[in-house]
Amino acid sequence: MQRRFVSIWFRQLLADWQLIRRPELSAVPFVFAAPDHGRMMITAVSPLAGEAGIEQGMRAADAKAICPGLEVLDDKPGRCEKLLRGLAEWCIRYAPVVAIDEFGKDGLLLEVSGCPHLWGGEREYIKEIVSRLKSKGYAVRLAIADTPGAAWAVSRFGKVTPLIPSGEHAEALLPLVPEALRLEETVLAKLRKLGFYQIKSFIGMPRSVLRRRFGEGFLLRLAQALGTEQETLVPVQVPVAFQERLPCLEPIRTRTAIEIAISKLLESLCTKLQTEGKGLRKGILTGYRLDGQLVQVAIGTNAASHSVSHLLKLFKLKIDQLRPGLGIELFILDVPKVDDVTPEQEAIWTAKPGLDDQSVIRLLDRVAGKVGPQVIHRYLPATHYWPERSVQHTFSVTEKPATDWRLDMPRPTELLPAPVAIEVMALIPDHPPRFFIYKGVQHQVVKADGPERIEREWWLDKGEHRDYYQVEDEQGRRYWLFRSGHYDSEKQFKWFIHGFFA
Amino acid sequence: MNTKSELVHKLQQDILMWQGLKPASAACAERIGLGAIEDAFPGGVFPKRGIHEFITVFPEDAAASDGFIAGLLAALMKDGAACVWISTARRLFPAALSTFNVAPERIIFMDVSTEKDALWIMEEALRCEGLAAVVAEVDSLSLIESRRLQLAVEESGVTGFILRKDAQRMASTIATARWQISPLPSVLEEGMPGLGFPRWRVELLKVRNGLPGNWVMEWAGDGFLEVKRVLQQGGWKADENRQIG
DSSP states (O other): OOOOOOEETTHHHHHHHHHHEEEEEEGGGGEEEETTTTTTEEEEEEEHHHHHHTTTTTBBHHHHHHHHTOEEEEOOTTTTHHHHHHHHHHHTTSSSSEEEEETTTTTTEEOOOOOOGGTTHHHHHHHHHHHHHHHTTTOOEEESSHHHHHHHHHHHHHOOOOOOOTTTTHHHHHHOOGGGGGOOOOHHHHHHHTHHHHHHHHSSSSSHHHHHHHHHHHHHHHHHHHHOOOOOOBBOOOOOOOOEEEEEEEEEHHHHHHHHHHHHHHHHOOOOOHHEEEEEEEEEEEETTTTSSSEEEEEEEEEEOOOHHHHHHHEEEEETGGOOOOEEEEEEEEEEEEEOOOOOTTTTOOOSSOOOOOOHHHHHHHHHHHHOOEEEEEEESSOOGGGGOOOOOOOOOSSSSSOOOOOOOOOOOEEEEEEEEEEOOOTTTTTTSSEEETTTEEEEEEEEEEEEEEEOTTTTSOOOOEEEEEEEEEEEEEEEEEEESOOSSSSOEEEEEEEOOO | OOHHHHHHHHHHHHHHTTTTOOOOGGGGGGGGGGGGGGSSGGGGGGOOSSSEEOOOOOOHHHHHHHHHHHHHHHHTTTOEEEEEEEEESBBGOOOOOGGGGGOGGGGEEEOOSSSHHHHHHHHHHHHHHHHHEEEEEEOOOOOHHHHHHHHHHHHHHEEEEEEEESSSSTOOOOOOOEEEEEEEEOSSSSTOOOSSSOOEEEEEEEEEOEEEEEEEEOOOOSEEEOSSSSSOSSOOHHHHOOOOO
């Protein structure tokens, strides 16, 4: 069977995408710009801006001079590829092999051999794709031909018909400009210089002459368009969705039955995960009830897992939230997030259990499932002197501290959530107080150490510095006090208690 | 007669084993640096398979207990194992743990809102063999709750610490040992300014099958040090008013 290819060209991919997201921009000319050598260069143009004479490759400043109301949006590198990937995954409904156009990065190539008749013929097939994409808001041009090269050329430069019948692609190429062959800019410049404005003017020339003048790459492109050279498409791979279904003969109402259902679902899911080397990070169990309602519970894990017993335990904590009502007919287990599983080390060498110990991670999963993940805290040193900011919270169990914990200055074993104001009596400025009153109790200071001055981090917040003193009262109780600000007759200074030492 | 006393001895040994206490032969290798306090326990071994209860009424006592527990954790977590610290109103400052040779990043804090959740997590954590110890700050603990915790401990061998805030010192629980730690004035060499090593009065109010007592302990930088002779030292004297560093 003759192979057939479709080329889809998105004429203004980024502009269309932006208009779909923000319909209010349809009346405003806008462009996308990205920094290049210190200037903002335009990378994509909206239809309105194009009418005003703005082109891709201009400077944003120049464009603004031409069109004062122009809106300049930031372009992120890789956004186009991401969009195309999404569209390619969507296009798999039309053909099994969908590839991103690697030359222009603004279109898709589909191998559609044996597909169009399912839509009632090639004309209806093309019409269907165009109208579906148009209804979504994308302006596209399509062409169908025997080779990817010819389809690409006709979709972009063809003027007669997008439907090139089998075996006629060479004729269709003849009146097109050389750009239709996907050539490099240097080769195109050479062709223009020599006066070749159409493909037919050089296609009949001897190969040796063409190779000498334009190089091997030119001949390859020509051959790919004509079909004498095979062109391989790199198909887009759709990630496997892990999903399990369990229809029940009788509606299920009891806890035991639900547990059995979940364990059945997990057994088949976990064998699948195991063969792929993946583990569950997030799972959603949906129950379809007899009365048409949906009930859902979700679990999450701290590390990828494909152990049936562990996942079952996590679900068991949540079964109470499933309301079976009249009964559940169908269970669906979705796994929206998976991760690679690092193979578990055999217990022979693990003399040192640590934070990444499997049993600890499972404990954390159970706690996160029952009480909520927000209760779990782990702290790493932060490079701040200010006591409140000297530890930072981390969500990861495996993250290692980037710096050492500081040991040079004493820190209290218990730190009050916020400093509490106290009354003090100090004899000499810059000396620790002789006594202080905290919660109505007077403490005589017997021994003291300090001050340790900690400056306020002015780039984070404003306020006075703190002079910290470590003091001990006559009973041996040790406190961390500070004075906020200097001793000054004009300005206010205040004493606070901030912690207790062991 | 002989057989009878042998039988009784054998039964006593068995009971000790069931309660998580190792026989004396394995003792020397497992000392955790508490000095004379360890001799108060049956067999001279600090019972790792047990619930240790700390009575803390005042925040200053809580700080001292935190410091003492941190010192114990340093020994228990020596092999790299992790620890879980459960609390409903935590004031422990993670950065301070490094003073007691505990790596703060190896401690997982669980800050829950209700006592019920705290006890549930504690029981789950005590069953988790990958942990070295579990510390929980609770207001009160009933007999049944403590019994559940003790059963979990005997299964896994994870040491449990309970910081109890209620003043009923003698409320009955199943705990292996009941402690009270209170701060004592630190002592420096004559004429030196500043503060000395943290010093505590360690009271062992109750030990199952052991001898209660009280000691004066100091955290001497990298380990516990028992202070045998407590020097009487006054505060500031009038003439040495500038003892401050």
